[in-house]
Amino acid sequence: MSGGFECGDGWYHIIDALCCALYAPYSLAQQSYEGRLKAEGKAEYVGGRVVTAEDVEKARLAMVAAGKAVPVATQVKEKFGTLRFYLRNASEEQFHYVHMAEVMSSRVCEICGAPGTRRDTGWMRTLCDLHEAEQLARAQ
Numbered sequence: 001m002s003g004g005f006e007c008g009d010g011w012y013h014i015i016d017a018l019c020c021a022l023y024a025p026y027s028l029a030q031q032s033y034e035g036r037l038k039a040e041g042k043a044e045y046v047g048g049r050v051v052t053a054e055d056v057e058k059a060r061l062a063m064v065a066a067g068k069a070v071p072v073a074t075q076v077k078e079k080f081g082t083l084r085f086y087l088r089n090a091s092e093e094q095f096h097y098v099h100m101a102e103v104m105s106s107r108v109c110e111i112c113g114a115p116g117t118r119r120d121t122g123w124m125r126t127l128c129d130l131h132e133a134e135q136l137a138r139a140q
């Protein structure tokens with residue numbers, strides 16, 4: 001990541017779930033390749049069919065193709081109280097996942113991960129009651 005990572009720990013699970021969704025096609029293709037590699041030459045593969053070297057190679061190529069479709073996160077930060085996750089090489093579907101993560105971040109305290117709302121404490125942040133009070137006390 002070139003632009004860095006600038007947001008609170010409270011959004012960890014949102015970012016983790018987003019990355020999981022973004023990498024799912026690659027993870028599945030990788031599992032499929034490893035499964036075929038393990039089953040190569042054995043008749044115990046699904047359906048009792050013998051997995052050939054050709055099947056393994058086909059799965060490997062699918063994994064490589066899925067890897068090329070994995071987007072690159074260039075920057076993750078907080079802006080106007082919500083998460084911003086900048087991607088390069090992303091599909092329209094992947095940008096929808098990013099939008100969902102941004103919407104979720106407007107409902108989760110950036111500091112602790114508890115339910116929160118966007119609040120103005122001098123600058124816009126998404127915070128729980130406790131952390132809003134703490135930020136306001138610090139500002140005085």
Ligand SMILES: [Zn+2]
Pocket residue numbers: 109110111112113114127128129130131
């Ligand atoms: Zn909090």
